[in-house]
Amino acid sequence: MSQLSPILAIAYRDLVKFTRDRGRLVGTFVFPFIFIGILGGSFQSNLAQDFGFNFIAFTFTGVFGQTLFQSAADGIISLIEDRENDFSQEIFVSPISRYSIVFGKILGESLVALTQGVGIILFGFIVGVPMSVRRLLALVPVAILACLLGASFGILVLSNLSSRRLASQIFPFIMLPQFFLAGVFNPIKVLPLPLEILSLLSPMRYAVGLARGTFYFGQPEYDKVVLQPPLVNLAIMGAMFAVFLVAGTVLFVLREQNR
DSSP states (O other): OTTHHHHHHHHHHHHHHHHHOHHHHHHHHHHHIIIIIIIIHHHHHHHHHHHTSOHHHHHHHHHHHHHHHHHHHHHTTHHHHHHHTTHHHHHHTSSOOHHHHHHHHHHHHHHHHHHHHHHHHHHHHHTTOOOOHHHHHHHHHHHHHHHHHHHHHHHHHHTTOOOHHHHHHHHHHHHHHHHHHTTSSSOOSSOOHHHHHHHHHOHHHHHHHHHHHHHHTTSTTHHHHOSSOHHHHHHHHHHHHHHHHHHHHHHHHHHHHTO
């Protein structure tokens, strides 16, 4: 309990930084418009009859899971910025557990990503995605889990990088292939074996899969768009979260201790 206050303070700092970052706030609404409105609308006009389901709703669920996962992961890059500005070192001289710093960052970036998730849902209403109260309530825990998985993945990746410049170069290379391997915009029911293996190793696949499986649960299109049941995605996400969190936190703490 003594560490709760610093954890909340670090999380609050990240949330305040987000609200003051106009570029990131604008991007919160611009990118869903591009992905759902333009890309999903284009597929809906040209491919919906061939596949037999609404491509705008399909893209909405993919972008919802992808954005929450990526935003939380990408936000952890500020750990490197804090390290370069010696902000984290200033925290270390205070009586705060190093693990509290990690937990605070995960909580803060998850709150930031959830804010973006609200924007995506509002845009979904605008473009006509069929939304019921049951679906909205079911997406709340999904959003939280996707954020936590993304943040833990970000901790694991970025704790091994030494500079923000290096992170800016490597992180997109890690995230971009997952857009397609996770089926954010395109159905991936059938993939060549090498791509299927890479897809199964992609953490984003399970965040997107959980969002899509929850959204389409009980609907006629379920078997056409859902790769595996939500409980399977949930179990895999839980295992990945535990591994990423423990390994990433230990690596981050060791790196800071050796500075």
